[in-house]
Amino acid sequence: MKKIGIVGGTGYTGVELMRLLAHHPEVEVVAMTSRGEAGRRVDDLYPSLRGHTDLVFSEPGEADLAGCDLVFFATPNGIAMQEAPALLEQGVRVIDLAADYRLKDLDVWSRWYGMEHASPDWVEQAVYGLPELYRDEIRGAQLVANPGCHVTATTLAVLPLMGLDWVDHGRIVADTKSGASGAGRSAAVHTLMAEAGESVRTYAAAGHRHQPEIRQTLTTIAEREIGLTFVPHLVPMVRGIESTVYLPLVGEPGENVQRLYERYYAEEPFVDVMPPNSHPETRSVRGNNICRMAVHRPLDGPMLVVSSVIDNLVKGAAGQAVQNMNLMLGCDESAGLELVALSP
Amino acid sequence: MKKIGIVGGTGYTGVELMRLLAHHPEVEVVAMTSRGEAGRRVDDLYPSLRGHTDLVFSEPGEADLAGCDLVFFATPNGIAMQEAPALLEQGVRVIDLAADYRLKDLDVWSRWYGMEHASPDWVEQAVYGLPELYRDEIRGAQLVANPGCHVTATTLAVLPLMGLDWVDHGRIVADTKSGASGAGRSAAVHTLMAEAGESVRTYAAAGHRHQPEIRQTLTTIAEREIGLTFVPHLVPMVRGIESTVYLPLVGEPGENVQRLYERYYAEEPFVDVMPPNSHPETRSVRGNNICRMAVHRPLDGPMLVVSSVIDNLVKGAAGQAVQNMNLMLGCDESAGLELVALSP
Amino acid sequence: MKKIGIVGGTGYTGVELMRLLAHHPEVEVVAMTSRGEAGRRVDDLYPSLRGHTDLVFSEPGEADLAGCDLVFFATPNGIAMQEAPALLEQGVRVIDLAADYRLKDLDVWSRWYGMEHASPDWVEQAVYGLPELYRDEIRGAQLVANPGCHVTATTLAVLPLMGLDWVDHGRIVADTKSGASGAGRSAAVHTLMAEAGESVRTYAAAGHRHQPEIRQTLTTIAEREIGLTFVPHLVPMVRGIESTVYLPLVGEPGENVQRLYERYYAEEPFVDVMPPNSHPETRSVRGNNICRMAVHRPLDGPMLVVSSVIDNLVKGAAGQAVQNMNLMLGCDESAGLELVALSP
Amino acid sequence: MKKIGIVGGTGYTGVELMRLLAHHPEVEVVAMTSRGEAGRRVDDLYPSLRGHTDLVFSEPGEADLAGCDLVFFATPNGIAMQEAPALLEQGVRVIDLAADYRLKDLDVWSRWYGMEHASPDWVEQAVYGLPELYRDEIRGAQLVANPGCHVTATTLAVLPLMGLDWVDHGRIVADTKSGASGAGRSAAVHTLMAEAGESVRTYAAAGHRHQPEIRQTLTTIAEREIGLTFVPHLVPMVRGIESTVYLPLVGEPGENVQRLYERYYAEEPFVDVMPPNSHPETRSVRGNNICRMAVHRPLDGPMLVVSSVIDNLVKGAAGQAVQNMNLMLGCDESAGLELVALSP
Structure with a gap:
């Protein structure tokens, strides 16, 4: 099983990643960080996960993210640009579900997001995570910028x-x-x-x-x-x-x-x-x-x-991120994603 | 009090007309027809009207619509074009909330509504009931075609x-x-x-x-x-x-x-x-x-x-119809319509 | 016109009081206070009120509440018990929409609301504002505790x-x-x-x-x-x-x-x-x-x-408060409250 | 793969059975009947199933239900009691998601459902499909009455x-x-x-x-x-x-x-x-x-x-029916049912 970390797991993309990865045959979520909820069971915050995980939210500094094969950043805009580079430099592959690495033009980015970019070099290396366009590049990418919904x-x-x-x-x-x-x-x-x-x-x-x-x-x-x-x-x-x-x-x-x-x-x-x-x-x-x-x-x-x-939350966020993860880790592109829609 | 009739009052525009006219100082609804609900109290079908009306739905043929100052047709498309002319010819003023008299080009009308028009002459005389454009014409109109929502x-x-x-x-x-x-x-x-x-x-x-x-x-x-x-x-x-x-x-x-x-x-x-x-x-x-x-x-x-x-249901149907009625009957244009929106 | 003040008008009971009183023939809201929104037009916060008021939220200390005939407290629990007594002592009549004066047993109150009561004497004098039970007492009351929803x-x-x-x-x-x-x-x-x-x-x-x-x-x-x-x-x-x-x-x-x-x-x-x-x-x-x-x-x-x-928000809060106000000020009990329900 | 039939598949329990069985490793839906939709692709009625089935609704009389290992009746009350016995007598196992076989007292049943029972003998043999109570009986049952929601x-x-x-x-x-x-x-x-x-x-x-x-x-x-x-x-x-x-x-x-x-x-x-x-x-x-x-x-x-x-629609209908099916067919009780809830 490949080891997966999730940074900032208390939001909706975090719980959705957990839901999808619970069905995934080849990966295992080993760490989920949260400043605000450290020490709390994940399924206490999200009862829908009861029976599917024993994970406890850990302090960002204390989780062994460097030991993961891939780390998702399910954080607000502006966090991944600061925290992802340390992991990337240790060879960990990263998918950012926020907007930090989506726009190639840093001026445009700064205008819309109201901050200076903290890791402009990685912007250049980041692959835009729309598999329908960039499937091959995603396979080899170290950093993927997951598109907006x-x-x-x-x-x-x-x-x-x-x-x-x-x-x-x-x-x-x-x-x-x-x-x-x-x-x-x-x-x-x-x-x-x-x-x-x-x-x-x-x-x-x-x-x-x-x-x-x-x-x-x-x-x-x-x-x-x-x-x-x-x-x-x-x-x-x-x-x-x-x-x-x-x-x-x-x-x-x-x-x-x-x-x-x-x-x-x-x-x-x-x-x-x-x-x-x-x-x-x-x-x-x-x-x-x-x-x-x-x-x-x-x-x-x-x-x-x-x-x-x-x-x-799926093709617009966590699902597309898992699709990208599958490409990056060499899994079947559809692994964990073959669910039938809930209708009605 | 001016006498008002409503043909086909079981739908949402019917109950909405009743709601608005209950607040109106110068008119009174004296007849509400319905083939399916004739004999039933209006406030039995619409408990929201309990305490505001004693009306009973009457058979279309039995209501004294000809005695009304103005009759609203809150009927499906294709009814007013058949039933309104008899009233119009007796001098009753009519507002049709359906689409029968909205389009001047009868070919276009037939194409979209899938039927031949039953009273093409009245199409010509009908005034399109958008007060912001046709306020003066509405005042003098005998037949008003209330716009779609x-x-x-x-x-x-x-x-x-x-x-x-x-x-x-x-x-x-x-x-x-x-x-x-x-x-x-x-x-x-x-x-x-x-x-x-x-x-x-x-x-x-x-x-x-x-x-x-x-x-x-x-x-x-x-x-x-x-x-x-x-x-x-x-x-x-x-x-x-x-x-x-x-x-x-x-x-x-x-x-x-x-x-x-x-x-x-x-x-x-x-x-x-x-x-x-x-x-x-x-x-x-x-x-x-x-x-x-x-x-x-x-x-x-x-x-x-x-x-x-x-x-x-208001500016898109019954409210605009009451606004038109006010113009036609010489009431204050805002009579019955000065309600504050319900928010949240 | 009787003068009405509203303390803490940014919540839902505040806007609902404004909606109902806009229809009221005998009273006028002359002051609406808010710490957070002072200086902002009320209808900027609540666009549903556009066209019905020119009021601007005022700082609690700056509004002339003492000059009002009646003041509503639409504040969180624990505010009215501190701020209402000053007004009450100047002869202003008060309706508290929060829970401060609802329970006669102060121990029970403290246990449920987690604070000491700041004006226990007024608890005794407060009339519980359920007109169906206490209509006569409400008429003469200086302080009314509006019931919970x-x-x-x-x-x-x-x-x-x-x-x-x-x-x-x-x-x-x-x-x-x-x-x-x-x-x-x-x-x-x-x-x-x-x-x-x-x-x-x-x-x-x-x-x-x-x-x-x-x-x-x-x-x-x-x-x-x-x-x-x-x-x-x-x-x-x-x-x-x-x-x-x-x-x-x-x-x-x-x-x-x-x-x-x-x-x-x-x-x-x-x-x-x-x-x-x-x-x-x-x-x-x-x-x-x-x-x-x-x-x-x-x-x-x-x-x-x-x-x-x-x-x-109506019979469970602002409407019942207006009903109580009508009794206290000698208005018709239904004044401002004769609206037909919005259905559908 | 075990062969499964669904009688009356156009309702919500029908589509829900399809959704759950699409994830099931050991069974295959081979027939889905509908009087009204015969000849139409199932995924045309339910686009959520696009990509998961090629089934076409068939006329009730034309589907080879007798060749199925198990047939679900997802029909209105009163249908299974007429149509299930013919299948049961051919040895097919049946789960009725309606109420036909739930009540053992036929008088009570008739009073509540307003009809005479058409197959009272099978009522006696039916096992009430609440696995938490009747797991063992369900395993051996030929006819299971799936409980109400x-x-x-x-x-x-x-x-x-x-x-x-x-x-x-x-x-x-x-x-x-x-x-x-x-x-x-x-x-x-x-x-x-x-x-x-x-x-x-x-x-x-x-x-x-x-x-x-x-x-x-x-x-x-x-x-x-x-x-x-x-x-x-x-x-x-x-x-x-x-x-x-x-x-x-x-x-x-x-x-x-x-x-x-x-x-x-x-x-x-x-x-x-x-x-x-x-x-x-x-x-x-x-x-x-x-x-x-x-x-x-x-x-x-x-x-x-x-x-x-x-x-x-799941534990209250189709999911519990699949749980019963698993018991009857000797599959793992949770097969097809290990989905994580969709939250938010």
């Missing part, structure tokens, strides 16, 4: 169209709807049940950190400038993200778009292009690592609409 | 920009999110709690009946062709619609857009342009007739984003 | 049976289900949408502060010892409390229980005894001050079951 | 106390709260999102079919008369049941109740007695087959309170 749903929705001349790359709109677990397990007023229940609200309409992250990938793949308007919305549910992406056409599609999508993702274990006229719903991926999507051309007009759904 | 949120969001040369009218995107009450009170599988709870789904991505309705109004006001992509989403809540509208710029705005909006709606009792950097939430209008909106220009780029929220 | 639903459900010999007063069970707004607008983990959504949980099963409060009233009215087991549950909604109370019979009821209830509450403006075989739902009282209830005797066995519902 | 949560909560002299068996109260999926996937008004969302309601307070089912088991185990008041409530969520059971004490407990529970269930793979002072939440068992429970004695008074939670 809105980002994953949106990027996968439009990848097959990038670089095609009949798509207007300058006026792409992505409108996402996400559940409250995306805001994490931190005491806050605006994500209280009494605030977020029975209501929808737009947020960060003037600009959100995930915009430059999506744009970075699309620009690289399309090899041209990308104009992207991205507006997220909070909807009253716990899990799930739906991204509806609007792409103007600047000519007739060179081929059947449905078939283009099906071919593009034919070999992908975790992308499901649904049949024509489908409407994905987030519950169809609740708890599993699939991104389901459907392509429409409303009223045969000059706009393509792609709707994609993921579970923000 | 997605339509109201979306149309109000973009009206101030229509006809301006620096707005691209050909690539407008409207992405709406609505609660389950919009689907009405009919036994159905897809809007069961167990189907629609804890999930988001796109629907009608290939084309929805509200698209031509929005387009009709915008084309008229802008006096140019409108290209509109409209995609609705069902989110797990009971009431509320949020519409996020994306309008590409084709030049620098000729004036401050925030001020433009504030000026445009300065005199409107039921439109609230929120301050810069606001993010409307549907709960802020729960139960009242306000449409709140905020305008953004993300990252100072070439796209305007307007987010508007309404209560789909 | 679970307490109101449960107490009203069983009042008609108290003191009857065929009811076992020693084995009463009350099982309540409440929405998340009952926990207030404070940053906390356990009431996050992601924690409380899509889940039910029991809390305080070993004992909850509302137990002695219910017991105090029932003991007084029944004039005998009360054995009460009270267990609250958190359910995934924003507003509403349902209390199911189980009362064993120790003999055949001396009269028809349905008629007993109807007679007991016949004159009450805010208690609705529903017809036989009814099942109250919380949405039937959403946003209004009614307590609806139904009485059952399952399988004609030796147990009475009463199910009662209230809106925890 | 409220029943499972409630029965397991009180089993350890049955027959003890210090427990009053005559005044047991069970108050359950369940999500909307318990009502099944049938078009209905009262379980629409717009009806059941943001609201709690009691139902069947005068008597519910699950009461005699619970009572039958408790009477058998306790070997004395059981007085049980059972009142179910619908809460606004999709999955989960919480049962709070109140048991009066008629003397001091003969031993520590916590330890009694822990000992009673020590060997059970799917019952989790939580530590003292715990409060189970339904999300802690979402998607898995565990029943978690906690025991309290409020204020050290004369009442025991047990709160137990299950996923109504």
Whole structure:
């Protein structure tokens, strides 16, 4: 069994990693750190894990992370950039579920995250953890930057169209709807049940950190400038993200778009292009690592609409991280991830 | 007291009309018809009305609707076009909350609603019941076509920009999110709690009946062709619609857009342009007739984003109908509609 | 217009008082204090109030509360007992929505609330603000202790049976289900949408502060010892409390229980005894001050079951406070409270 | 691989059986029947199963159910009693997830289910499928009656106390709260999102079919008369049941109740007695087959309170059915059921 450590395991990505790895045949979580909960049993904080683990949260300094084959950072932004390098230098492989190593342009990163980067050299070496694009690089990577949740749903929705001349790359709109677990397990007023229940609200309409992250990938793949308007919305549910992406056409599609999508993702274990006229719903991926999507051309007009759904805590966070781990450790890419979605 | 009748009062718009009119100082509901519930007390079906009404549902043929000053049709599409003309010809004024008289182009109407129109002459005479545009015509109208819910949120969001040369009218995107009450009170599988709870789904991505309705109004006001992509989403809540509208710029705005909006709606009792950097939430209008909106220009780029929220059963249906009734009957436009939203 | 002050207006009872008083014909809120939000417009914190108030939160020390006819304390437990006496001594009338003056036995109070009482003399003078029991005393009271939310639903459900010999007063069970707004607008983990959504949980099963409060009233009215087991549950909604109370019979009821209830509450403006075989739902009282209830005797066995519902923020807090205010100020008892519930 | 058939697979228990059996190493679903959906791919109706099955719904008469090792009836009440005997007589083993074979007293059954029983002989032979009580009988059974969902949560909560002299068996109260999926996937008004969302309601307070089912088991185990008041409530969520059971004490407990529970269930793979002072939440068992429970004695008074939670579709239906299947087919009892709950 490969040894796995989790830094900052009290949040939702931490418990979700535990859930997925409990099903994994080749790895074992040997350490889970938390400043606030050190000494407490993990399954006391998360009763859903009762019977599946005997782990106790340990102080960050006291866990033997250096003895792990791979360490997940399930920490807030700004922690991994400080703490991961020490492990990386000892040869430990690291997957950061936060944003520290996602953006290659450090100026852009600093502007959006409001701090100086503490380990810029590692930014350069980090591989962006979207297996559908960078599978081979991930296999050999020492440091993987796990993509954001809105980002994953949106990027996968439009990848097959990038670089095609009949798509207007300058006026792409992505409108996402996400559940409250995306805001994490931190005491806050605006994500209280009494605030977020029975209501929808737009947020960060003037600009959100995930915009430059999506744009970075699309620009690289399309090899041209990308104009992207991205507006997220909070909807009253716990899990799930739906991204509806609007792409103007600047000519007739060179081929059947449905078939283009099906071919593009034919070999992908975790992308499901649904049949024509489908409407994905987030519950169809609740708890599993699939991104389901459907392509429409409303009223045969000059706009393509792609709707994609993921579970923000799985393909949008912990599941994609496990997928990356599988690639890095030479396990079957789907190990631990073959769960059927919980529906209804 | 003016006498009011409601045809088809068992649905959500029916009970909502009753709720609002219970607060109204100048009108009285004297008849509420229902084929299925005739003979049953209205407050037996809707216990929320206990203590506010003694009405009993009557058979459509037996109610004295001709004796009413005004009759609301809260019926499914296709009923008012058959039953309203008899009342109209007797001089009764009518507000149809369904779609029968909304579209002026009968071919378009037939295509979207799948039937021949039964009273095309009245289509021509009907006034579209958006008071912000047609207040004077509504005052004198005998027949008012109450707008759709997605339509109201979306149309109000973009009206101030229509006809301006620096707005691209050909690539407008409207992405709406609505609660389950919009689907009405009919036994159905897809809007069961167990189907629609804890999930988001796109629907009608290939084309929805509200698209031509929005387009009709915008084309008229802008006096140019409108290209509109409209995609609705069902989110797990009971009431509320949020519409996020994306309008590409084709030049620098000729004036401050925030001020433009504030000026445009300065005199409107039921439109609230929120301050810069606001993010409307549907709960802020729960139960009242306000449409709140905020305008953004993300990252100072070439796209305007307007987010508007309404209560789909109030400003999106019964409340707007009462507003129209007030205009038609010469009451204060806000009578019965001055409720504060229920938040949280 | 009578002048009203609200101390601690940033919580849900504060905004709810504002909502209800906006409809009130005889009073005006002239001051709303908040340490944390002083200087901020009230409608900036609560956009639902936009258009209904120009108030700005003021520093507690700076508001002219002494000039008010009546002041509501919408503060956490332990504040009113310190700050209300100064106002009371100047002749201002006070309604405390927290628990400071609810329990007459100071030892019991201290045990449950974990502090010494700061103004025990005023405890004695305080009138318990349940109008259905203490209407006359409330009229003349200077200080009213507004009942708790679970307490109101449960107490009203069983009042008609108290003191009857065929009811076992020693084995009463009350099982309540409440929405998340009952926990207030404070940053906390356990009431996050992601924690409380899509889940039910029991809390305080070993004992909850509302137990002695219910017991105090029932003991007084029944004039005998009360054995009460009270267990609250958190359910995934924003507003509403349902209390199911189980009362064993120790003999055949001396009269028809349905008629007993109807007679007991016949004159009450805010208690609705529903017809036989009814099942109250919380949405039937959403946003209004009614307590609806139904009485059952399952399988004609030796147990009475009463199910009662209230809106925890209205009849369970701000609405009942306004009802008390109306009595104290000589207004119509229903002034500002005649709203129809928002259903669906 | 053992061959499994599912009769009536379009409901929630059908899809849930598919989800669980997709993870099962020793069985294969070879037929799924549906009158209404015959010819349609199963994963077209349930996109959550895409990638996990190629099954097509077949006409009831056309599937080779007789060739199966075991057939699940996931049909409405009244179907299995007509259709199962033909299979049983051919030696096929059957698990009925409906109520047809649960009650041994046919008069009681007819009274609650409103029909005559069509195969009374098989009622006698049927084994009640609660493995915690009847594990050995289930192993050898040809026909198993899978328990109801409220029943499972409630029965397991009180089993350890049955027959003890210090427990009053005559005044047991069970108050359950369940999500909307318990009502099944049938078009209905009262379980629409717009009806059941943001609201709690009691139902069947005068008597519910699950009461005699619970009572039958408790009477058998306790070997004395059981007085049980059972009142179910619908809460606004999709999955989960919480049962709070109140048991009066008629003397001091003969031993520590916590330890009694822990000992009673020590060997059970799917019952989790939580530590003292715990409060189970339904999300802690979402998607898995565990029943978690906690025991309290409020204020050290004369009442025991047990709160137990299950996923109504898993331990309350399909999961328990798979557990029974495992026993009947000689598989590991936990095969296919070792999933970690989905929390948050």
